[in-house]
Amino acid sequence: MSTNPALTLALIGNPNCGKTALFNLLTGARQKVANYAGVTVERRSGEFADTGGRRYQLLDLPGTYSLHASSADEVIARDAVLGGLKGERQPDLMVVVLDATNLHLGLRLVLELKAIHRPLIVVLNQIDVARQRGIEINQVRLADLLGCQVVTTVAIARAGAAALLQALPGFSATPQTRLALAKQSVEDLYRQVDQILLQVLTNPGRYPHWQDQIDRVVMHPLLGVLLLMAVMFSMFQAVFAWAAPLMDGITATITYLGGMVAAAMPPSALRSLLVDGFFAGVGSVIVFLPQILILFAFILALEDSGYLPRAAFLLDRLMRGLGLSGRAFIPLLSSFACAVPGIMATRTIPDPRERLITIMVAPLMTCSARLPVYALMIGAFIPRQAVLGVFNLQGLTLFALYLAGIFSSVAVAFVLKRAGGRSQSYPLLLELPSYHWPRLRGVLIGLWQRMQIFLRRIGTIILALMIVLWFLSSYPAPPPLATEPAIYYSLAGMLGRAMEPVFAPIGFNWQICIALVPGMAAREVAVSALGTVYALSADGDALKAALGSIIQAQWGLPTAFAFIAWYVYAPQCLSTLVTVKRETQSWLKASGLALYLFGLAYLAALVTFRIASWITS
Amino acid sequence: MNSSLQSLDQLQRGQHGHIGALVGNASFGPMDGLVTLRLQELGFLPGAKLEVIGHGFLGRDPVAVRLGSTKFALRLAEARKVMVQVATLA
Numbered sequence: 001m002s003t004n005p006a007l008t009l010a011l012i013g014n015p016n017c018g019k020t021a022l023f024n025l026l027t028g029a030r031q032k033v034a035n036y037a038g039v040t041v042e043r044r045s046g047e048f049a050d051t052g053g054r055r056y057q058l059l060d061l062p063g064t065y066s067l068h069a070s071s072a073d074e075v076i077a078r079d080a081v082l083g084g085l086k087g088e089r090q091p092d093l094m095v096v097v098l099d100a101t102n103l104h105l106g107l108r109l110v111l112e113l114k115a116i117h118r119p120l121i122v123v124l125n126q127i128d129v130a131r132q133r134g135i136e137i138n139q140v141r142l143a144d145l146l147g148c149q150v151v152t153t154v155a156i157a158r159a160g161a162a163a164l165l166q167a168l169p170g171f172s173a174t175p176q177t178r179l180a181l182a183k184q185s186v187e188d189l190y191r192q193v194d195q196i197l198l199q200v201l202t203n204p205g206r207y208p209h210w211q212d213q214i215d216r217v218v219m220h221p222l223l224g225v226l227l228l229m230a231v232m233f234s235m236f237q238a239v240f241a242w243a244a245p246l247m248d249g250i251t252a253t254i255t256y257l258g259g260m261v262a263a264a265m266p267p268s269a270l271r272s273l274l275v276d277g278f279f280a281g282v283g284s285v286i287v288f289l290p291q292i293l294i295l296f297a298f299i300l301a302l303e304d305s306g307y308l309p310r311a312a313f314l315l316d317r318l319m320r321g322l323g324l325s326g327r328a329f330i331p332l333l334s335s336f337a338c339a340v341p342g343i344m345a346t347r348t349i350p351d352p353r354e355r356l357i358t359i360m361v362a363p364l365m366t367c368s369a370r371l372p373v374y375a376l377m378i379g380a381f382i383p384r385q386a387v388l389g390v391f392n393l394q395g396l397t398l399f400a401l402y403l404a405g406i407f408s409s410v411a412v413a414f415v416l417k418r419a420g421g422r423s424q425s426y427p428l429l430l431e432l433p434s435y436h437w438p439r440l441r442g443v444l445i446g447l448w449q450r451m452q453i454f455l456r457r458i459g460t461i462i463l464a465l466m467i468v469l470w471f472l473s474s475y476p477a478p479p480p481l482a483t484e485p486a487i488y489y490s491l492a493g494m495l496g497r498a499m500e501p502v503f504a505p506i507g508f509n510w511q512i513c514i515a516l517v518p519g520m521a522a523r524e525v526a527v528s529a530l531g532t533v534y535a536l537s538a539d540g541d542a543l544k545a546a547l548g549s550i551i552q553a554q555w556g557l558p559t560a561f562a563f564i565a566w567y568v569y570a571p572q573c574l575s576t577l578v579t580v581k582r583e584t585q586s587w588l589k590a591s592g593l594a595l596y597l598f599g600l601a602y603l604a605a606l607v608t609f610r611i612a613s614w615i616t617s
Numbered sequence: 618m619n620s621s622l623q624s625l626d627q628l629q630r631g632q633h634g635h636i637g638a639l640v641g642n643a644s645f646g647p648m649d650g651l652v653t654l655r656l657q658e659l660g661f662l663p664g665a666k667l668e669v670i671g672h673g674f675l676g677r678d679p680v681a682v683r684l685g686s687t688k689f690a691l692r693l694a695e696a697r698k699v700m701v702q703v704a705t706l707a
Binding site: 065066068070101102104105108186187190207212215216219220221222224225309312313314315316317318325326424425426427428429430431432433 | 644645646648651652654655656657658659660662670671672673674675676678679681683685686687688689690691692694695
């Protein structure tokens with residue numbers, strides 16, 4: 001048995017049927033489970049074994065309503081089962097996942113898949129919810145009528161896939177065939193579905209009333225929009241208010257450790273590397289982990305709850321004026337966490353022009369990598385004081401920066417829409433899935449992933465850049481009669497001073513110019529770079545103050561605001577640019593994005609610097 | 618009970634009925650057939666029971682409906698394609 005190659009299985013089913021949760025349960029792959037139609041746009045695969053030790057390769061296909069694909073992710077699902085997806089083995093067995101509370105929609109897909117004559121097994125998922133609603137399904141009869149095995153699962157329970165695991169050993173590898181899509185009339189298929197349901201559904205159950213009551217508020221044109229604003233606002237307040245004690249703790253720990261190292265070692269290059277490069281550089285970024293996790297916790301919980309498609313519904317009209325639709329809301333919201341998954345999630349948008357506009361404005365959403373930059377500046381220049389008793393001025397400032405990004409994206413989308421001329425209308429047709437409580441386990445898995453990604457970045461790219469930067473900033477050594485700090489005479493100092501004339505009009509000094517260079521890789525790197533640059537700029541051996549207090553003392557308000565304005569726009573993130581290239585299949589579009597964002601960044605910083613200088617003088 | 622055939626975009630919140638037919642809408646151009654297909658695939662078929670549960674922010678567009686055990690949001694352009702036998706109390 002062990003010499004046989006693993007059987008390849010593909011999970012296929014409607015969006016929101018709990019397919020991804022089932023995938024997690026089977027493979028233990030730690031990945032996101034969400035309720036929004038179309039979160040599974042990445043290829044996700046994993047391996048698992050049954051109780052007999054037989055191995056399986058499982059592929060999680062994007063959610064699809066039909067093999068008549070209408071968006072990029074549905075095309076992937078269709079091609080995978082038909083055997084036409086490049087570089088992908090046609091699955092030996094299709095595991096067709098149905099939401100047991102919504103058999104009508106799922107069974108049609110089963111019939112469509114049956115017509116391509118490949119082995120399949122039908123899984124009735126969320127059978128627990130179906131039972132709660134009083135839905136009774138005659139499973140034996142259903143298997144008879146469909147002519148295939150039918151099992152039930154509860155993807156969110158520990159042993160919820162036992163029945164599926166027991167059924168799998170009965171299947172064996174099937175030869176690969178390239179298939180064409182069979183033409184079938186939808187009416188015929190549904191007639192068959194109705195016939196089946198008539199014999200199988202012994203009790204249709206009732207749609208829970210509380211779901212409708214929630215929708216009465218959430219989808220109300222006025223109350224719903226107020227609620228949406230309240231949700232967004234509390235999210236951003238929480239990022240600042242809840243994270244503060246944790247961040248203070250981390251800062252204190254790093255300062256303490258850095259101080260210990262500095263005290264324990266004689267002055268040397270190694271001590272400088274550890275204290276100025278590692279503790280000052282890397283430490284200044286790690287502080288922002290709590291804020292990033294709080295932001296992700298909100299987004300993951302919202303995705304899981306079923307709320308987001310309602311927000312998309314409410315905002316559809318508003319976004320249409322920008323050449324977008326409600327569908328663009330979810331990718332754009334994800335972009336607040338990180339533009340990379342946001343840009344990939346645009347695959348669920350059927351209209352190619354809308355998809356391009358969404359990709360072009362997604363980097364304007366304030367992503368979590370900007371948080372360290374904003375938080376540093378806000379912490380240093382905005383007093384921590386209460387406004388109207390309940391709000392915190394720092395939180396309000398952060399909220400204003402998020403709004404700046406949103407309004408800029410509105411303006412850019414509007415221009416792009418105008419530039420594109422008239423386009424054909426595309427339907428919205430958005431499913432509004434049932435609500436459920438966000439599953440703590442799913443959210444925790446998501447947060448764990450984010451934490452790993454963040455720490456891995458710190459441990460690899462940020463650490464490496466900081467060591468290089470420390471080296472460039474420390475050598476060559478200053479001349480004997482130096483009047484400036486040593487870094488001024490170093491390679492990095494020369495580079496910074498060479499760049500200064502270009503950035504002087506927007507108020508950036510040579511230290512900022514140095515930080516901008518490694519900051520091209522990722523935005524938060526600029527913070528660690530500033531940490532290292534200023535640690536090396538400080539005179540004497542006195543224990544270095546936190547970065548915030550240093551820049552507070554050395555930068556004027558106009559420079560601080562110009563720096564913030566620069567970061568609202570600057571596309572200082574290689575991963576984003578690479579993702580845009582991959583998704584649009586065009587270097588031209590990716591470089592167009594970079595150019596227009598750098599242009600806006602310079603312009604915004606210039607205007608901010610001039611206005612702030614004029615006000616403060 | 619009495620009934621009349623109206624297109625879905627004309628219906629008010631709370632009105633319900635059965636779908637009578639799907640009709641063409643020229644604003645989708647050559648894609649109109651695909652939109653019809655997708656509506657059918659989602660279950661918008663003659664005889665299906667449907668209820669209007671709400672409208673979007675600013676005006677009546679989009680419209681949210683309950684169809685069987687699912688809910689969907691449609692723009693008025695799609696809704697215009699769905700003719701509904703509206704149930705009215707006599």
